[in-house]
Amino acid sequence: MEKDRSFRKRGLFLGVFIVLMLFFSTSLFAQTAPKTVKIGTVVPLTGRMASGGKDVKVGYEIAIKHINDNGGVMVKEFGRKLPIELIMLDDESDPVKTTARLDKLYSVDKVVAYLGGYSSLLNVAGMSAGEKNKVPWVGVTIAVEGPFKRGFKYIFAPFSMSSDQVRAFYDILDSIPKPDRPTKIAHFEEQSDWGVECGRYIREFAKKRGYTVVTDQKYATAANDFSSLILAAKSAGADALFSVPSPPQSMVIVRQMKQLDYAPKVTTLIRGPDLTTYWDAMGADANYILSDGNWHETMKYPNNDKLVKDFYALFPKEKSIGLPVGAAYAAVQILADAIERAGSLDRDKIRDALSTTNLVTVRGPVKFRPDGTGIISYGLRQWQNGKLELVSPPEAATAKLLIAPPWNKR
Amino acid sequence: MKARRDIKTILILVISIVFVGLIPLFIKGEYVLNMLFLLCLYTILSHSWNIMGGYCGQINLGQAAFFGIGALTTRYIWVAGYPFPVALIAGSFSSLILACLIGIPTLRLRAHYFAIGTLGVAMIALITIQNALPGVDFLPASLMSDYNPTIRFYTALIVAALTIFAVYCINNSRLGLAMKCIRDDEEAASATGINVVRYKIITLMLSTFFAGLAGGLFAYYYVSYYYYVPFELMWSFDPVLIVFIGGAGTVVGPLIGALCYVILKEIFAISMGQVNVLIFGVVFILIVLFLPKGLIGIKKR
Numbered sequence: 001m002e003k004d005r006s007f008r009k010r011g012l013f014l015g016v017f018i019v020l021m022l023f024f025s026t027s028l029f030a031q032t033a034p035k036t037v038k039i040g041t042v043v044p045l046t047g048r049m050a051s052g053g054k055d056v057k058v059g060y061e062i063a064i065k066h067i068n069d070n071g072g073v074m075v076k077e078f079g080r081k082l083p084i085e086l087i088m089l090d091d092e093s094d095p096v097k098t099t100a101r102l103d104k105l106y107s108v109d110k111v112v113a114y115l116g117g118y119s120s121l122l123n124v125a126g127m128s129a130g131e132k133n134k135v136p137w138v139g140v141t142i143a144v145e146g147p148f149k150r151g152f153k154y155i156f157a158p159f160s161m162s163s164d165q166v167r168a169f170y171d172i173l174d175s176i177p178k179p180d181r182p183t184k185i186a187h188f189e190e191q192s193d194w195g196v197e198c199g200r201y202i203r204e205f206a207k208k209r210g211y212t213v214v215t216d217q218k219y220a221t222a223a224n225d226f227s228s229l230i231l232a233a234k235s236a237g238a239d240a241l242f243s244v245p246s247p248p249q250s251m252v253i254v255r256q257m258k259q260l261d262y263a264p265k266v267t268t269l270i271r272g273p274d275l276t277t278y279w280d281a282m283g284a285d286a287n288y289i290l291s292d293g294n295w296h297e298t299m300k301y302p303n304n305d306k307l308v309k310d311f312y313a314l315f316p317k318e319k320s321i322g323l324p325v326g327a328a329y330a331a332v333q334i335l336a337d338a339i340e341r342a343g344s345l346d347r348d349k350i351r352d353a354l355s356t357t358n359l360v361t362v363r364g365p366v367k368f369r370p371d372g373t374g375i376i377s378y379g380l381r382q383w384q385n386g387k388l389e390l391v392s393p394p395e396a397a398t399a400k401l402l403i404a405p406p407w408n409k410r
Numbered sequence: 411m412k413a414r415r416d417i418k419t420i421l422i423l424v425i426s427i428v429f430v431g432l433i434p435l436f437i438k439g440e441y442v443l444n445m446l447f448l449l450c451l452y453t454i455l456s457h458s459w460n461i462m463g464g465y466c467g468q469i470n471l472g473q474a475a476f477f478g479i480g481a482l483t484t485r486y487i488w489v490a491g492y493p494f495p496v497a498l499i500a501g502s503f504s505s506l507i508l509a510c511l512i513g514i515p516t517l518r519l520r521a522h523y524f525a526i527g528t529l530g531v532a533m534i535a536l537i538t539i540q541n542a543l544p545g546v547d548f549l550p551a552s553l554m555s556d557y558n559p560t561i562r563f564y565t566a567l568i569v570a571a572l573t574i575f576a577v578y579c580i581n582n583s584r585l586g587l588a589m590k591c592i593r594d595d596e597e598a599a600s601a602t603g604i605n606v607v608r609y610k611i612i613t614l615m616l617s618t619f620f621a622g623l624a625g626g627l628f629a630y631y632y633v634s635y636y637y638y639v640p641f642e643l644m645w646s647f648d649p650v651l652i653v654f655i656g657g658a659g660t661v662v663g664p665l666i667g668a669l670c671y672v673i674l675k676e677i678f679a680i681s682m683g684q685v686n687v688l689i690f691g692v693v694f695i696l697i698v699l700f701l702p703k704g705l706i707g708i709k710k711r
Binding site: 101129 | 551635
């Protein structure tokens with residue numbers, strides 16, 4: 001009897017202990033979930049890079065709306081879905097302000113990750129802020145490979161890199177039947193690390209694939225007159241042109257080519273003609289111009305149709321969608337996926353999850369190399385009567401490449 | 411009367427510097443440090459323009475070249491392994507040397523021609539760097555691992571305090587008096603025995619030295635940037651804007667101007683978004699129209 005009572009007492013004590021332990025373990029150790037997952041970005045909404053920045057902004061906003069309409073991202077450590085809160089600031093296209101405002105997002109707003117801005121000039125400042133503050137940074141429209149060889153840990157670029165873009169240019173030249181195929185390449189080399197890097201690849205690939213670079217002209221990043229370069233290309237008989245100008249420069253180049261009556265069969269200007277606003281500014285002169293095509297509105301990947309539908313609902317007057325819209329959308333998908341896999345809002349865990357990304361985004365499958373550069377499919381788009389058509393790679397093409405006729409026959 | 415005014419100015423300056431130095435102790439975070447660093451950077455840069463433009467009346471729009479060469483040299487020497495103070499001084503002297511090579515010949519030009527000539531110097535420097543150094547200047551991993559924004563801010567604060575002290579000394583010296591005479595009437599100054607060319611050269615040397623110091627601090631603070639960024643023309647125009655907002659030819663004016671330009675502009679930018687560019691532009695026009703002596707002129711009114 002006495003034994004029973006003692007046993008019961010012990011049992012009661014043990015039961016109370018377990019209940020107390022459970023209570024404390026849930027109340028003391030469980031973390032209170034934040035209301036949102038804060039992600040920060042600094043985008044050029046004013047200044048010389050604003051045209052690209054606006055496309056990036058739209059891509060981010062549509063992607064976050066889609067994720068939040070489904071309840072947000074699942075964060076395992078809090079046991080529920082949390083909506084994404086995007087804090088977006090303008091850097092006025094000034095890299096000094098990019099750094100300052102990314103520091104604000106880090107120390108004041110306590111964001112868990114950064115999304116990139118637009119253009120290498122501003123993204124370089126963004127990358128250093130990510131690495132300095134140890135905040136994972138997922139870039140959009142960053143193609144230069146050089147910075148990724150410095151052993152950075154927090155920087156990711158799910159974008160077509162310089163070598164991808166140059167390879168796409170030569171692939172499309174190779175696809176043209178021999179009598180029409182251009183063989184003499186003109187290269188206008190922007191004096192930026194990206195421009196120089198592309199120049200190196202242009203010369204390397206030309207040698208390997210049997211093309212001749214007949215003119216290799218350099219220009220400053222702030223240049224606004226290309227007539228001497230164009231005349232040099234014309235007099236050298238170059239029938240294909242490659243360059244990576246800034247958006248305003250891409251317009252000047254094409255206008256001056258028209259004035260000087262220089263019409264190579266293939267003109268590839270990686271940056272500028274890829275933007276939504278290019279046709280508005282150039283009209284029919286934009287026809288036949290090729291630009292980066294690592295995303296296209298006709299791609300059959302999940303959610304792409306939703307993105308396209310929502311974009312045209314927001315901007316019914318637009319005829320095509322700029323490349324950065326899709327790239328920005330994909331960057332949000334990649335980050336949201338990493339947060340879900342990390343199961344936590346810890347920046348280091350998100351970084352680790354990003355490095356093992358294997359996701360099908362609106363632009364297709366994305367993985368990362370150990371240096372943070374993306375492994376993605378690449379291609380080229382061409383303006384054809386007001387629409388940006390995907391002309392490469394052949395398996396995804398929406399239209400055939402059109403060889404540019406002389407200016408007086410357009 | 412003058413002595414009392416001087417003591418008042420010194421007190422205001424000392425209290426302001428101490429106040430700025432105490433802020434990070436109470437408000438923590440990289441953002442605050444970044445803003446305070448920019449405040450110091452723009453104070454030094456605008457004072458460097460103030461010496462030449464505010465005191466001596468020479469509108470120099472080539473400050474970006476001197477700022478940029480200071481940044482380039484400082485970064486190069488510092489990354490090569492020399493202590494930062496050595497690199498900073500070397501960077502400032504490199505600006506001074508550039509001033510001797512390119513700046514002094516432009517002093518032959520007068521008034522608007524001098525402004526256009528110096529702007530030409532800045533543009534030549536920018537284009538040269540864009541072509542010669544197209545890449546990105548990354549801080550090496552060894553220097554990045556012990557990156558501390560607090561140390562960088564206090565370094566900038568010390569340099570800013572020394573710059574303000576130097577400008578205060580210039581303001582109260584024979585040199586300052588000669589500079590103001592040249593500003594008010596170059597011919598009259600020459601007629602009274604002031605060696606105009608000599609004083610202009612001294613002013614240019616001092617101005618470019620401080621611009622180089624500011625450039626060196628830029629190179630110390632920023633982890634990565636395109637080589638041409640410190641040569642961009644905004645480093646020529648921003649100090650002019652700041653000095654006109656605060657008050658040209660004064661010791662306190664550039665500090666007030668920098669405060670408005672950095673802190674107020676940031677508040678506008680964060681709270682109002684893209685409209686801030688328009689609002690700040692209108693505020694600047696109103697200041698130039700109604701307060702030609704800058705914000706410091708309100709007190710004198």
